[in-house]
Amino acid sequence: MKLSGWKLRDIVVMSSLSVVFAVVYLLFLQIGVVLTGFMGPMGYEVLFGIWFIVSIIAAYILRKPGAALLSEVVAGAVEVLIGNAVGPILILSAFVQGLGAEAVFAATRYRSYSVRTLMLAGIGSAVFSFVWGYFRSGFAALSWDLVLAMFVVRLVSGALLAGLLGRWIADSLARTGVLRSFPIGKERRARHDAPA
Amino acid sequence: MDLRELNPAVKGLAVILCVLLLSFALNPVTPLLTLAATVIVTWSFGRVSWGRWLLLFAPFLLAACSYMAATVLFPRESMAPSPVLLQLGGFEVTRAAAELAASLGLRVLAFSALSLLFILTTDPTRLMLSLMQQCRMPPKLAYGILAGYQFLPLMQEEFRILRTAQRVRDGGFRRSRNPLLQLHRTAIPLLAGAIRKAERVSAAMVSKGFTDSPYRTFYKRVRVTAADWLFLALMVGIVLLSYLAAWRLGYTRLYNGEL
Amino acid sequence: MTRRPDELAVEVDGLRLAFEEEEEPVLNGLTFEVKKGEAVLVMGPSGSGKSTLAFCLNGIYPHAAEALLDGRVRILGQDVREAQPGELARKAGVVFQDFDSQFCMGKVEDELAFCLENLSVPPEQMDARMDKALAQVGLQAHRRSAIRELSGGQKQKLALACILAMRPELLILDEPVSNLDPFAAESFRSLVRELHARGAFTLLVVDHQPDGWAGWMSRLLVMEPGGTLAYDGDPRGYAELRLAAADKEANGSVPARQSGAAAEIGGEEAARVERPERGALPDAVRTPAPLAAIRTSAPSPPAAAVALPLAAETAAHLAARGLLAPGRPLPLTGEELVRAIVPGCLPAALEAVRGLCAQRSRRQPAGEPVLRLEQGVLRRGRRVILDGVNAAVRRGELLAVAGPNGAGKSTLAGVLGGLLRPDGGRLLLEGRPLARWSEREVRRRIGVVFQNPEHQFVAESVEAELAYSRNRRGVPAAQTAREVDAMLEAFRLAGRRAESPYRLSQGQKRRLSVASMLMDEQSILLCDEPTFGQDRHGTEQLMALLNERVRQGLSVVLITHDMELIHRYADRVLVLVEGSVVFDGPPPSLWDETDGFLASAHLVRPGLFSLIRLLEAAMRENGQEPGGGARPDEQLREVAAWTCAN
Numbered sequence A: 001m002k003l004s005g006w007k008l009r010d011i012v013v014m015s016s017l018s019v020v021f022a023v024v025y026l027l028f029l030q031i032g033v034v035l036t037g038f039m040g041p042m043g044y045e046v047l048f049g050i051w052f053i054v055s056i057i058a059a060y061i062l063r064k065p066g067a068a069l070l071s072e073v074v075a076g077a078v079e080v081l082i083g084n085a086v087g088p089i090l091i092l093s094a095f096v097q098g099l100g101a102e103a104v105f106a107a108t109r110y111r112s113y114s115v116r117t118l119m120l121a122g123i124g125s126a127v128f129s130f131v132w133g134y135f136r137s138g139f140a141a142l143s144w145d146l147v148l149a150m151f152v153v154r155l156v157s158g159a160l161l162a163g164l165l166g167r168w169i170a171d172s173l174a175r176t177g178v179l180r181s182f183p184i185g186k187e188r189r190a191r192h193d194a195p196a
Numbered sequence B: 001m002d003l004r005e006l007n008p009a010v011k012g013l014a015v016i017l018c019v020l021l022l023s024f025a026l027n028p029v030t031p032l033l034t035l036a037a038t039v040i041v042t043w044s045f046g047r048v049s050w051g052r053w054l055l056l057f058a059p060f061l062l063a064a065c066s067y068m069a070a071t072v073l074f075p076r077e078s079m080a081p082s083p084v085l086l087q088l089g090g091f092e093v094t095r096a097a098a099e100l101a102a103s104l105g106l107r108v109l110a111f112s113a114l115s116l117l118f119i120l121t122t123d124p125t126r127l128m129l130s131l132m133q134q135c136r137m138p139p140k141l142a143y144g145i146l147a148g149y150q151f152l153p154l155m156q157e158e159f160r161i162l163r164t165a166q167r168v169r170d171g172g173f174r175r176s177r178n179p180l181l182q183l184h185r186t187a188i189p190l191l192a193g194a195i196r197k198a199e200r201v202s203a204a205m206v207s208k209g210f211t212d213s214p215y216r217t218f219y220k221r222v223r224v225t226a227a228d229w230l231f232l233a234l235m236v237g238i239v240l241l242s243y244l245a246a247w248r249l250g251y252t253r254l255y256n257g258e259l
Numbered sequence C: 001m002t003r004r005p006d007e008l009a010v011e012v013d014g015l016r017l018a019f020e021e022e023e024e025p026v027l028n029g030l031t032f033e034v035k036k037g038e039a040v041l042v043m044g045p046s047g048s049g050k051s052t053l054a055f056c057l058n059g060i061y062p063h064a065a066e067a068l069l070d071g072r073v074r075i076l077g078q079d080v081r082e083a084q085p086g087e088l089a090r091k092a093g094v095v096f097q098d099f100d101s102q103f104c105m106g107k108v109e110d111e112l113a114f115c116l117e118n119l120s121v122p123p124e125q126m127d128a129r130m131d132k133a134l135a136q137v138g139l140q141a142h143r144r145s146a147i148r149e150l151s152g153g154q155k156q157k158l159a160l161a162c163i164l165a166m167r168p169e170l171l172i173l174d175e176p177v178s179n180l181d182p183f184a185a186e187s188f189r190s191l192v193r194e195l196h197a198r199g200a201f202t203l204l205v206v207d208h209q210p211d212g213w214a215g216w217m218s219r220l221l222v223m224e225p226g227g228t229l230a231y232d233g234d235p236r237g238y239a240e241l242r243l244a245a246a247d248k249e250a251n252g253s254v255p256a257r258q259s260g261a262a263a264e265i266g267g268e269e270a271a272r273v274e275r276p277e278r279g280a281l282p283d284a285v286r287t288p289a290p291l292a293a294i295r296t297s298a299p300s301p302p303a304a305a306v307a308l309p310l311a312a313e314t315a316a317h318l319a320a321r322g323l324l325a326p327g328r329p330l331p332l333t334g335e336e337l338v339r340a341i342v343p344g345c346l347p348a349a350l351e352a353v354r355g356l357c358a359q360r361s362r363r364q365p366a367g368e369p370v371l372r373l374e375q376g377v378l379r380r381g382r383r384v385i386l387d388g389v390n391a392a393v394r395r396g397e398l399l400a401v402a403g404p405n406g407a408g409k410s411t412l413a414g415v416l417g418g419l420l421r422p423d424g425g426r427l428l429l430e431g432r433p434l435a436r437w438s439e440r441e442v443r444r445r446i447g448v449v450f451q452n453p454e455h456q457f458v459a460e461s462v463e464a465e466l467a468y469s470r471n472r473r474g475v476p477a478a479q480t481a482r483e484v485d486a487m488l489e490a491f492r493l494a495g496r497r498a499e500s501p502y503r504l505s506q507g508q509k510r511r512l513s514v515a516s517m518l519m520d521e522q523s524i525l526l527c528d529e530p531t532f533g534q535d536r537h538g539t540e541q542l543m544a545l546l547n548e549r550v551r552q553g554l555s556v557v558l559i560t561h562d563m564e565l566i567h568r569y570a571d572r573v574l575v576l577v578e579g580s581v582v583f584d585g586p587p588p589s590l591w592d593e594t595d596g597f598l599a600s601a602h603l604v605r606p607g608l609f610s611l612i613r614l615l616e617a618a619m620r621e622n623g624q625e626p627g628g629g630a631r632p633d634e635q636l637r638e639v640a641a642w643t644c645a646n
Helices: A008-039 A041-062 A067-082 A089-107 A115-136 A144-175 A183-193 B008-022 B029-045 B050-073 B095-120 B124-135 B139-149 B152-170 B179-207 B226-248 C050-057 C108-118 C123-137 C152-165 C182-198 C235-251 C260-272 C289-294 C310-320 C334-340 C346-357 C409-416 C439-445 C462-472 C477-490 C506-516 C536-551 C563-569 C587-591 C595-600 C607-621 C633-645
Strands: B084-088 B091-094 C008-018 C027-035 C039-043 C068-075 C092-095 C170-174 C202-206 C219-224 C228-233 C366-380 C383-395 C398-402 C424-429 C446-449 C524-528 C555-559 C572-577 C580-585
Touching: A008 A041, A008 A067, A008 B139, A008 B152, A008 B179, A041 A067, A041 A089, A041 A115, A041 A144, A041 A183, A067 A089, A067 B095, A067 B139, A067 B152, A089 A115, A089 B008, A089 B095, A115 A144, A144 A183, A144 B179, B008 B029, B008 B095, B008 B124, B008 B226, B029 B050, B029 B095, B029 B226, B050 B095, B091 B095, B124 B139, B139 B179, B152 B179, B152 C446, B152 C462, B179 C092, C008 C050, C008 C202, C027 C050, C027 C068, C027 C202, C027 C228, C039 C050, C050 C068, C050 C092, C050 C170, C050 C202, C092 C152, C108 C123, C108 C152, C123 C152, C152 C182, C182 C202, C219 C235, C228 C235, C235 C310, C310 C334, C310 C346, C310 C607, C334 C607, C346 C607, C366 C409, C383 C398, C383 C409, C383 C424, C383 C555, C383 C580, C398 C409, C398 C536, C398 C563, C409 C524, C409 C555, C439 C446, C446 C506, C462 C477, C462 C506, C477 C506, C506 C536, C524 C536, C536 C555, C536 C563, C563 C587, C572 C587, C580 C587
Parallel strands: C039 C202, C039 C219, C092 C170, C170 C202, C398 C555, C398 C572, C446 C524, C524 C555
Antiparallel strands: B084 B091, C008 C027, C008 C068, C219 C228, C366 C383, C366 C424, C572 C580
16 A cells, blocks of 8 residues: 555545534435435436535545545444444445546546546546445446436436535535644645736 | 354355355346255345344345336246247237346345345444454454444434425425535535544544554454354355256356356 | 754744735734753734634644745744645644633543544554553543533643644644643643753743743743733743833833843843733732722733733732842742742731732622522532532622532522422522413523523624614614613723624623623623633733622622632622532621632632742741731731621
């Protein structure tokens, strides 16, 4: 494992982000159950992007190789420990999801954190997680139309709920001033100082 | 054998192996038997309270039922023709579909039981020690994650206070129905607090002499003993025996190319 | 004077530190040395960089924060820039202010092991070192406890034990008691004093108030805004200089009282003290009492002014009345003060100190209570949190609630605010059971201010934050805008109206959280430790604002550990211990309770009242009877009025 670019502070911050989202996800688990009640498996797909949001936020704030993957895995592990999720298997799911986002950031060589990249990262998580889910949760038994529809919905959810919403939250957080000494804060200042 | 005393890394490996092996089962018998055996192992060797176990297991039961319903009601057309068991309004439930549904549902439950076995008997600190000592996880990562993990009860408490505080702010009017706005309103104060705390705790760790060096002594050694390998063999054996039993009962199908 | 380098624990030469190229430096040109074994107190107003200095001295900066450092800092002979992060920390340990973010492990034992592992201590030696460190701070019984089950005071002691286990040569305490209640703070300070007397380490304490430290520490560094050093020397000398300057300002002459010690350092050092002002004097001392009570805007912090020990302030007051023996050094502790009084003048001194306590006239609790809890019971599982609590809040009074951690104070606030439903008893709002009010009506009458202001923020800007509840209630925009303007003005936030609430200073955040709870013209305000995390200046401003509103009829319930605040502002105190009310009455009668009673409730008398106790004890030793008749009549009347009312 290469962690040369990471300071202890970055790891603790990443891990705390994961803890916060593991707690906040509680809220969405309830909403997910309600939506599933109304819309069947599709209801869950609509919300699916939310589970990738910590990857996007951690990567966008810390801008380090591995941030997307690690934060998602830790969030998964913490969710497991609070006992509100699907068990260690969720850690594997989280690993696969995180890998999807990480792949997109890696493809830009960790240089681009534009809206487009963030949305693509959300889509990356969606694709990876769908393929994984396909084998694990038995989509194999569902009709092709439904599977296709679910796939499209999940892609859109990944782009919007993880990519866009994640960016919105991270930007709002940067406005509070707590991210001053992180890459995202430095970038914002640089942009601010640059002549218009 | 006490599940709590086992090496967390080996225990985790055993659970993951079982999950992977079970992923190929498309009959109801294999996951059912594994589920039963896992429950027995958990309760015999885990010193786990029944009430707690059932409480944590209940949501999975619900989730499994939802999967089963979806599979029965939206079967794939390519499925081989099979006798109709039940007529439900416009839906026909065939024997093949019902069997598939049962196998998927039971598989989810078996996964969950395996997960609970691990969660309920593993101390996170020991897990991290084991990952450092057996799996060569860098201490920087392991202790960094542990430090963030210590905020969990604090964050849960803050989450509760935050919801109350915002209820006061809403002054008796309905809070926004938009879950995304809610997420935003909840996440920002929690995250802002968490990041400040994370910076402080990492400074405190450095001031306690923590360095990036991968070498350190350990007060507690988490060792791998014969009992750990015995447990691994037992768990894998359970899954293999479940397959054998399913085969003897005539459920020969392992994987029929359902993609 | 040259010292051999190996006698020095700290050498700082021209230290300048900034976090950004263009920004103002946080530390600017600091030069000082600390000898091995010294005990140094570092004081300074907020923003003077005293905590940053602490970080520099154990090598966290410049590494951890990518700070820009000029000049030379050598700790125990090693340059901070040449050391690896964490390397210096092995010899120089720090205890920080926030006890909730100092530990990375879940259990006491594991946290200690973490520290020892960092030093690569052989595992077989660890048990002995852990036990010893825990015994040093008195936490032997908690070796296997979970850290989160410890109280704040115990957590700070554990933080200290962690450092002690590492056998530091330099121990840095960065505002270690700021977040503790006075009882735990006192216990922590005496522990540090004892350890330093026995131990072989150099001690550096950063704090914003000197009581409990200055009396026994050998040296004081005073920093001023901009990160420069305003004073370096004997703590007594600083107090003498400050008091002399204050006298000069008041009388236009240097009084004879100034003793030799001050004159000695007077020459060179005095030039470095920038016009000391009397800003940090307790209000009870500085301003005639009624003035202090009605002042609406608190003073802004004067440059380079830090609080002086209460004993020194009081000594100045007594000296002006000729009650102090001449030629004695200025007292810094209560005990020194008692010894410095002219023999035979004890009764007069007692009288004079009692005169200092004479308070503004307390408001008479008037009329029917607006909020009344009768026999309130609240259980959580099998634990009884509130056990038959009776509490009444009257119109236009400030009711303080005090008591040990976990006594149920916050729970009581939750019940009074209609946020927690009691399991027994009833809650009456304006005489009507709470259940018969709608949530909207309750919220329009009762405001709740939470400990962390950020938890209440819902909007992106200060003005939107204030307008939020008005908008939800459908108040016309023009009217809301006027109300917001008025509130911004009253709470001195007008300059920051467009700012994100999170970017405000601690004091401004607190004022905003209070203001947003008064926008609907609430008549009751419940405040849960509103001074937590506030510096002295922020606290003063907040209390002045609240006091003004109380005069206009607002009822305030204030949960606090701060006994000085209770004494100066509360009309009545309710003391909770283990879910039961053990005291309900005006503050002066609380200070008259026995030491044992106060200790059981984890309360500490306000400084002046502790002095009175010491003086009374000294008189009894001399065979004199202190007598209660000397107590200001007004307080007696008050107690009588209270007794009648009940």
